[in-house]
Amino acid sequence: MRIALIGYGSVGQAFARLLAGQRKRYPFRITAIQTRKHTAYDPQGLPLEPDWGPPAAVSEFLDRAEPEVVIEITSLNPVDGEPAISHIRAAFARGLPVITANKGPIAHAYAALRAEAAARHILFRFESTVMDGSPVFNLVRNNLPGVTIHGISGVLNSTTKVVLAEMARGRSLAEGIRLAQQMGIAEADPAYDIDGWDSAAKTAALANVLLDADVTPQRVDRAGIGSITPEQIRAAQAAGCVIALVSRARREADGSLTLTARPEWLPQDDLLANVQGTSNVILLHTDLMGTQGIVSVNPGVEQTAYGLFADLVDIAQQL
Ligand SMILES: NC(=O)c1ccc[n+]([C@@H]2O[C@H](COP(=O)([O-])OP(=O)(O)OC[C@H]3O[C@@H](n4cnc5c(N)ncnc54)[C@H](OP(=O)(O)O)[C@@H]3O)[C@@H](O)[C@H]2O)c1
Structure with missing residues (x-):
């Protein structure tokens, strides 16, 4: 071929x-x-x-x-x-x-x-x-016949995860960005990761394909991690939480779509809070198959x- x-x-x-x-x-x-x-x-x-x-x-x-x-x-x-x-x-x-x-x-x-x-x-x-x-779209197409996905949640941006983890260790936002750049995972312009645009684009792509939406990243309710302070990270830790930039897409009962890509305080035992380094996780919330998850460990x-x-x-x- x-x-x-x-x-x-x-x-x-x-x-x-x-x-x-x-x-x-x-x-x-x-x-x-x-x-x-x-x-x-x-x-x-x-x-x-x-x-x-x-x-x-x-x-x-x-x-x-x-x-x-x-x-x-x-x-x-x-x-x-x-x-x-x-x-x-x-x-x-x-x-x-x-x-x-x-x-x-x-x-x-x-x-x-x-x-x-x-x-x-x-x-x-x-x-x-x-x-x-990682098989996400092909998994749904080939292995979930008849299933309707009504929601998607995921932690899909490695740069912000690395930056937030560095800040939890006491480093600054700039130091975290530098580390992500040294690891080769940051976008050419890291603002695209830090301001949440990468997560918003992934949210829009997932919604377009899996929730039959017709949206662009601009439609996603987006916030980045640029204004998160070390104090907030320590406060989250003290409350048993982890801060992560989470992508969520949900088809509401009235047919409307809720799309977000924002930092969230996740309880430490939440699956979404438990992917380290450059690993990613996505959860598909379905009618017939409950919630299915896909985890990719340090993909390259x-x-x-x-x-x-x-x-x-x-x-x-x-x-
Ligand atoms: N890297 C990853 O791990 C990864 C993971 C998932 C998805 N992706 C996506 O995969 C795509 C490629 O990523 P990459 O890391 O391979 O990028 P890259 O190393 O920056 O390479 C981009 C390539 O595209 C060419 N190009 C740019 N504009 C073009 C145009 N108008 N017409 C023809 N060729 C053009 C460049 O040509 P010149 O060198 O001649 O400028 C270069 O060969 C991107 O969309 C990226 O978001 C990447």
Whole structure:
């Protein structure tokens, strides 16, 4: 199967390494790559470090690449999800299935993209967008038939967890941010994590897919951790609580949606309070299956790459 990658940063390169390791069992070949600065093509399959040619517009790239699947893994634009949304539409216009790890399109335009894919009978997958490749969307699609999800809660932003843990040890907000940056987990602009935008985008993406919403991150009732003081953290500890930036989405009985991404005081024995370091947890509150949880322990870029791979296997089985 011929694959075109749009974006070849940490995730793209981890994905290429994963495919190289699985080649004997899975006949997937990356035959074209487009980045902002350059392109590469080889119908026989590109090496991990291709010889680069000049940049190209996405339409020119896809027309020359003639892939069977497109993987969109360009940098996140938290404001409106572009140009990733346009990249996905360019692939759809050519009848091509798309996989993305970029939460921008899911947080900003999922309902429209889903409708466009369905109208053209095209598969569209995005497992790695919210929890670094852990099965969330595919778990629901494949293993929870007939289930209605009425609520979602999760602690999904690693940077704020690391920063708050550092502050609980007596360090400052700035020192916590520096540590998160040294660990390589903070967004390029850490304000995106600290101000709660990353959590709001994940809340919107989860609501759009699992609660059949059509919202953007701007619709989420959002607050960051920038104004939390060491005194508040100590007061929470004294009360047997942990402060965490929690994402919540709930479909109310009247059909309305409540969406929040805010710091909360969680009792120490709350499941959401018990994921350490860069680990994440998400709980799905359902009608037929009670509450189901997914925990990812210290995920890295290899897990994000695996989510793309799982989506690819899913698509390959259906083509
Ligand atoms: N890193 C993770 O662990 C992780 C986890 C979950 C989801 N994600 C998501 O996965 C995506 C990729 O992440 P990453 O860590 O691989 O990012 P990255 O290392 O910053 O790489 C981004 C890539 O996208 C390319 N790019 C940017 N704008 C482009 C455009 N307009 N057209 C074509 N290519 C463009 C860049 O090209 P140039 O180098 O030429 O500028 C680069 O190759 C992001 O949306 C991120 O939010 C990442």
